[in-house]
Amino acid sequence: MSSNSSTLNAYINVKKNRIKKKQKLYKLALGVSLDVTISIYLAAFIVFGGLILYSEIQQYQAQIFKVEEILKSNYQSVIYLIILRSMIGSFVRPGIVFSSAELMLSLLPHSRNQLWKYCLLEKLIKLLAAVLLATIILLMLVTDLSGLFLLSVLGLVYTVQTLMMIPQWRLYQRGTVAKISIIFVVIVLAGLVRLSVEFFSIDQWIAIVFFYVLLVGINIALSKKLFRHVNWMKVVETNDQLIWSMWFINKISNVEIKAPKKYGLLQQLFRSNKTKQAFSYQNPNQMYRRLWKLYFFEHKVQVFQTIGGIVLIMVLLSFHNEWTVGVGVSIAVFLFGQMAASFFVGGFDDKLVFSLPWDLQAWKQSFLTWVYGGGVFVLLIIATVLVFYSQHILWIPLQLVFYICVTIYFTSELINERCYILSRSSDRISARNTSLIILLFIIVALSISFPYLSVVFLYVYFMKITKRRSKPINHSLYQ
Amino acid sequence: MELVEGLQLQDVTVSIRDDVILDQISFTVRPGTVTALIGHNGSGKSTIMKTILGWQEKKEGKVSLHHIDQDDAFLTFKRDLSYIPEEPFLLSELTIMQHFQLYGQSYQVEEFQLSERINEFIKHMEIDDKLDQYPESLSKGMRQKVQAICALLPDVSLMLIDEPFMGLDVYASDYLQEKIVEKAKMGTTILLTSHQLDRIKDFADNYIMLQQGKIVDQGPISSLPELKRRFE
Structure with missing residues (x-):
């Protein structure tokens, strides 16, 4: 033989x-x-x-x-x-x-x-x-x-x-x-x-x-x-x-076959050699980033559910017309911002974090590092839908920059508001900013049909950023 | 270096990322002898086994068995070796009897010889009532017995045995030891790893001591009292 x-x-x-x-x-x-x-x-x-x-x-x-x-x-x-x-x-x-x-x-x-x-x-x-x-x-x-x-x-x-x-x-x-x-x-x-x-x-x-x-x-x-x-x-x-995880059998026997612990994507991300290195004492953000990472890992199901929901909305709405794609992008940005804000507050439930004399500003920055990393995924989803669907393909890069700006602006406004609440400050998002956010979402929804709106807004956005930078920052808020 | 009879490793280096796991390992195990690899946990014993099996890629060096280079004719090389891993590696798809048949078929053991050997082994290892069962319904010790029988079924010129007595009861351990000695007498080259120095001194011929991926000593097992003192 x-x-x-x-x-x-x-x-x-x-x-x-x-x-x-x-x-x-x-x-x-x-x-x-x-x-x-x-x-x-x-x-x-x-x-x-x-x-x-x-x-x-x-x-x-x-x-x-x-x-x-x-x-x-x-x-x-x-x-x-x-x-x-x-x-x-x-x-x-x-x-x-x-x-x-x-x-x-x-x-x-x-x-x-x-x-x-x-x-x-x-x-x-x-x-x-x-x-x-x-x-x-x-x-x-x-x-x-x-x-x-x-x-x-x-x-x-x-x-x-x-x-x-x-x-x-x-x-x-x-x-x-x-x-x-x-x-x-x-x-x-x-x-x-x-x-x-x-x-x-x-x-x-x-x-x-x-x-x-x-x-x-x-x-x-x-x-x-x-x-x-x-x-x-x-x-x-x-x-x-994959072979032995049989849904019906798992349900009947009440035994769930779980993915191998060592080799999942998340385990690779979260248990790399780099994570075993000692923290740099000079850089408190490093430690905060690690704590946030652990927090996201514990809440991975919610993270996946939100991102999965965004994918689903984008895919379903992309089959109708340009308006619905725009609405889909607006919803994606809104969901992403809300998810980020709710995770930010949720992070304070951790007993270890609660018992630390945390630096709110550094804590926020470390959080945003991860959030914007996750935002890349959402951007990839939006980019994919646009590449497949958009009739104005030349405008896609500019539209994406516009969506990034809106996401950053919306998310940071929400997080700032949470910071105000946590620091028991009387400051809140002004009515003007709320109106701007609503306007932004309307423009995002329209930007697929009228992509030049992205340029108009980008101009306004940069003007606002420049203006904000020239203002002194109220450090007392974070103490 | 000239290729010789038996198992030969020449300057074998294995590294995983930047860590050197085996560093320029060279040794020869002559046919009909039993050689024990000894060393602390993490010294590289199991990596040597995996490298010989082709599971672990070598960075450099040569492995040969009776003049057959592992890299030149891997299937021929593999056809002449059997392996008992430390952790039983059995298939959920097959019953115990089907495992024996699979080994027999794969190593092309004659049918009558196969059934003769199966009957002998299952009787001595006391698993004759487990043949229709799947591995997951057996205890670890039982699975280890099945794994040992699988490796003993074919006539091969090299047996690799990783912690042979781990999880076996005294009777099964004695029987396996007896079979290893019998195989060696028939000319099979045996390379095993073990932490049970008292047991291996009874039947091994030579030892190779490893430390952090390097051979630090080797010689006849008769120097065991001295070896034990140093090992401990």
């Missing part, structure tokens, strides 16, 4: 047994949770629910056709979305499901690289079945979308996802800063390509072909260093968690 066929046999054998074991677990869980009566009711519910859903979908055929029209003229956006999805996914998933089973097989006389290739092949087959066949059949059954259209969209999705597997795998092995930088470069590149398509009235298919060629080139380049500096333990632990 050749080495390769023996490896393939061992691989298939393990996979078969995994399916068998999962089936056993599901049978057990179903046996515990369902009896005959519940099963009959559940089956009836599924059938009738399906019929109701089908008739509901039929009423939205006109809207579905509208989506078809939008997508037909925006195939390149589909490509950008898939590319970004894979790149963002690389923060938490390696893309190739190489688990402890494959690692264990690689301890035996089987080639780890060969096993990795089988994992890749398996994923391609599953993707083909899930993306192409299952989705096409389902959509053709419940909608009147044309088969050719479905085939072209899902064909794009499948091929781009396939071409993104190796880049995602390599990106997963890189550090957080490298990942963010590469994502940023890709967004800028996508923006430039879209800009060229609009500006020179190029056929969108040329842009699509450009991205395909680029992706093929990247795949060829990366395939030479597929296994260089790979943290296999991190890959394996992440994939094991």
